[in-house]
Amino acid sequence: MKRKFWLIVLAAVLLTTLIACSNEDASNEEEGNEENASADVEVNKEGFPIVDEEITLSMLAPGTGLAEWEDMPTLQEYSEMTNINFEYETPPLSDFQTKLNLAFASGEIADIIFGASTNELTPGMEVDYGQQGILLPLEDLIEEYAPNFKALMEENPELERSITTTDGHIYALPSVNQHPTAKWPAGPMWYNGAWLDAVGVEELPKSTDELYDLLVRFRDEDPNGNGEADEIPLTDVKMNSSRRWFLAAFGMKDWGIEEVDGTVRYAPMTENYKEYLTYMNKLYDEKLLDQETFAQADEQKKAKGQQNRLGLFPDWFSFFTTGQPEEEAINNPMFHPLTSDVSPEIVLPGSPGISRGAFAITSNNDNPEASIRWVDYLYSKEGRDFFDQGPEGYLWEEGEDGNRVFTEVPEEFESSEDYRGTLTPAYGINTPMLVDLVEGAPRSEFDLFIEEETKAKIDAYAETAYPLVYLTDEEQEEVNTIEVDLQSYVEQMEAKFITGVEPLENWDEYVETIENMNIERYVQIYQDAYDRWASN
Structure with missing residues (x-):
């Protein structure tokens, strides 16, 4: 009888354990289903809501x-x-x-x-x-x-x-x-409309020579009318905003890798770039380019604009620099792209x-x-x-x-x-x-002015300097290694050449230094990537 009793107890314990395990498995399965419920939710392919269940x-x-x-x-x-x-x-x-x-x-x-x-x-x-x-x-x-x-x-x-x-x-x-x-590669450059009126300009410069002549007049003819020689014909901050517009005047679409008729090149070592540096050095030397271009911050540039000391300047909209209301800023025309002896046809970078x-x-x-x-x-x-x-x-x-x-x-x-x-x-x-x-949103006169200026002076000419490509892991690693020193060197030398700290007679040494930075491989990587993109 005692043995039979313990057998019954043992069977009851085993049964209880089995039931508990079964319940636990069911509970776990239910929890799992709850966790995965969102993954099984049906998605409506049209209209709203996108899903019926939150x-x-x-x-x-x-x-x-x-x-x-x-x-x-x-x-x-x-x-x-x-x-x-x-x-x-x-x-x-x-x-x-x-x-x-x-x-x-x-x-x-x-x-x-x-x-x-x-x-x-x-x-x-x-x-x-x-x-x-x-x-x-x-x-x-x-x-x-x-x-x-x-x-x-x-x-x-x-x-x-x-x-x-x-x-x-x-x-x-x-x-x-x-x-x-959309085609703006960055903020444009703007002329001071009151200064144009003061010196009697009826048509904006279309070439680098015409721009040079206008900047001289801005410097010498007191267009702000205060009787002081405090005019700054052209300004920027480290050339970061106006550079692309001047590079374009000499036939370049980017300050680095660019594509020309299917061939990739590195613009800062071309003869076109040398002509750009020569021109900007001339502007700087004759005080037509702000002497603080490579030293000032954007706040200093804006302060000069609000003091009516600037003739040509970059910004997203002109009133960001001048502080004028929009209705007055309509009188500040957008910079027209320039040609030059080395680039007789208009070249202009555009955003994709x-x-x-x-x-x-x-x-x-x-x-x-x-x-x-x-x-x-x-x-x-x-x-x-x-x-x-x-x-x-x-x-x-x-x-x-x-x-x-x-x-x-x-x-x-x-x-x-x-x-x-x-x-x-x-x-x-x-x-x-x-x-x-x-x-259906209201548009101001300034909005319409911007659209018309963009159509005439950017949309008509803009093209992508180099398409949006992807590099392989190996290519990206090589590019990163080369770029570290390359970009730093080119940036430093631009400032030195423009300000005259480094004479342009040393151009060949500059190019040789770039060549020693593995530039041939750098360009080839981007040529290969462009070819893949073009054939896609």
Whole structure:
């Protein structure tokens, strides 16, 4: 009887254990199903919401500090439209690259990388982390879930070539700029319109000789009318903004690698570049170029502009330097591209309108289909307008004629742009979207002036200096090694040649030094990359 009793007890214990294990397995399976539920969520290929069942993703993006992203009305409304919520990590723009690198190194990378520039999510990083499987290839997702971006690629074949890496995959989406100023390679240069009137100029210079003559008149004829010889005919900060316009006058599209009729060259060692240096040295020597060009900061340049001491100067808009209201800045004409003895036809660099690295999906993302649909809306006209100016009732309202009317900016903001930066993330970063004029938004006389000047003086001539290419890992490593000393040397020597510290008689020694920096291999790498791009 005793033996039988213990057998019954043992059987009961075993049965209890089996039941407990079974329940635990079922519980674990249920938890696993809950964890994977978002991965199985159905994605609607058209319209909103994107998913019927709410999901939450994580996003790493650079913040501008004007507002927390979860508080931005544009993102709040878009979450309601899509049923996709986000946990935002937005370190300051200045710290974003460091944060991004640490996230990649740790493996704890967000589901989505948003708003990175090509300096932060570099082409080399796209290739490297794409081949490691950390960044997902996007081309199949685009084909099935991104009709707006797919249409942009079909409309502009250069777009697909420019974002397809050496292994044939697309790992990041860009910002696509179709704005009237999209061709600007950087901020233009502007003439002081009042000075042009003072010296009786009716037609802007079209050649380097004509510009020289005008700058002499700015220096000598007291165009600011104060009776003092304080005029500065031409200024810049380290030539960083005006350089490209003067290089173009001598037949060059870039201060480095450029393509000319299918052949790649390094511009700073060409005879064209020597002519550029000779001309700028002449301007500097005759005090037509600001003697503080290589010493001043942008704030000093702007101070001179507000004192009405500048005749020709670079900036995004002229009133950024002069401090004038927009209605007065209309009188400051945009610089017209120049020709020269060595470049009788106008050459002008232009932006390709494509800024890479703006949006990527990582391997931690369980919902890549929903993610690509989420961003694809930003590449439509409707989505562009929504992300650019936010929902109605903040920055704008619909007027009686159906067009937009801008509302009064709250007193705590210095400008409408500062206010806009609290409403939408499409401010001050490389936003993955279609950049263009907002449909129905009011346009000022200054806006129309800028568009007309751009059409006549930039769009008519601009061409890309060198296409957006991808290098292989080995090529990128070689380029990085060569560039460290090369760029530093060329930058130092430009300042020395222009200011006369280094006489141009030493040009041959300068070229020889560059040749000894493995420049032949450097150019060949970019020639090979260009050939791949051209044949893609």
